[in-house]
Amino acid sequence: MTEPLNILIIGLGLIGASFGKAIRAQGLNDRSVFVLGHDRSLGVADQAVALGVLDQAVTDLADLPRVDVVVLAVPVMAIGDVIDDIKPLIGSLQVLTDVGSVKGEVVRAVRARLGILPGCFVPGHPIAGAEQSGVAAARADLFDRHMHILTPLPESDPAAVQLITQLWQAIGADVVEMSVERHDEVLAATSHLPHLLAFSLVDTLARESDNREIFKYAAGGFRDFSRIAASDPTMWHDIFLTNKDATLSVLRRFQADLTMLEQAIEQGDGDLLHTVFTRAKSARDHFT
Ligand code: NAD
Incomplete structure (x- = not known):
């Protein structure tokens, strides 16, 4: 039997928690997913488990089970610090992605913290949202029939682009590709x-x-x-x-x-x- 795809969401606000809820409900085609989540605010990850957003809350990013995909769903200016937190994990990931509303800055922050742009890194931005924020505002249908922009880099591994495309498509998003600058x-x-x-x-x-x-x-x-x-x-x-x-x-x-x-x-x-x-x-x- 195929092992589940282990997805770690960092930042369990409106966007991260909605992604968790949606992907847990849909799975990835024939493959099941196991959703882990971490938030720097105390109690948010436990609340996310109670709301059906996650399978497992993670309190310590240095102590993780196997992770295949990381989704960074924190404010744009927090991305660099999170990259520092997960540095040891990045080499073994299939996909590292984000949902930040600005792509140039996210790419700059990843390059600055890692010294390179890893092949697993495929930046992204869902064109969906709401005025509400926080885990309690999460909705499983937030991305359904909304565009998701991926901005793959010359360094991005085609298999990583394919996997993250499939994940967003599985939750109803219409995935398009664009350059970071555009x-x-x-x-x-x-x-x-x-x-x-x-x-x-x-x-x-x-x-x-x-x-x-x-x-x-x-x-x-x-x-x-x-x-x-x-x-x-x-x-x-x-x-x-x-x-x-x-x-x-x-x-x-x-x-x-x-x-x-x-x-x-x-x-x-x-x-x-x-x-x-x-x-x-x-x-x-x-x-x-
Ligand atoms: P939010 O405020 O609802 O949630 C952000 C979460 O990140 C909070 O729970 C916060 O505690 C957590 N966080 C902050 N710094 C952290 C850190 N260093 N480590 C771990 N957790 C941390 O925000 P949101 O609306 O979900 O937005 C998240 C990202 O999605 C942003 O980058 C934003 O630009 C992007 N985005 C938002 C919308 C929207 O409409 N809200 C739409 C598209 C993209």
Whole structure:
């Protein structure tokens, strides 16, 4: 009988715990999986066992059974320290992957801590999530019919890429591949800048003296737009500090366009406003 695939998840928050719940429920095609998990916060791994996220909680990373796959699901700026914690394990892994929202920084941290990029290392990022964080927010269907971006490196072993692809596909994800640089540019535009705008607008309004009244009358549009401002501040702090160039580049282009709209309003230039809004509506109507 084939031995189960032993998967260790480090970081049992929304993403790590949802991955554990999902892969325990699905298995890997015909092969069973055994899911171990570790979190630096006391009690979280035991809570994860109780919630059906894990088969076994791990308190000491220096004392592990055989591990085949490691999934790093900690905030981006914590990845380097975790790599130090699992250094002795890495040589025997089939796959080392992560779920961080910025890929350049994760690759830099792994190279800095190990001196090389090991063949088992295949960075990744699920395009799924929620404003809630922590193990209690875990959902087995979080990744179902969502994209999972893998950014394999020239050093990545094809067998490692194949195995991690199969694992994400087993839990319903649509796996796509992209370069590290392209990932960070695309996500800066589609995820990082919109979060910055939401945090900034909600903060501006919250600091006004009559903010209670403003939020009371905020209906559909503001509710939808501001939802992402409830996201975890630590995670987003890490994202902006580590995807600096790509976010600054798209932010500066956006600032120039916003200034143009400001001037159009000031000068009563309805034609310009109409042209921009029509172009944006057509673009929005055409993406699915
Ligand atoms: P979370 O805050 O819910 O969970 C992170 C967990 O990591 C916490 O339980 C924390 O205690 C643990 N942790 C932190 N440092 C650690 C360390 N050094 N060792 C062990 N455990 C440690 O966060 P999340 O939303 O699950 O995000 C995790 C990763 O997934 C981040 O890198 C984030 O960029 C990425 N991501 C998040 C989303 C989202 O919508 N939340 C979506 C895609 C990717």
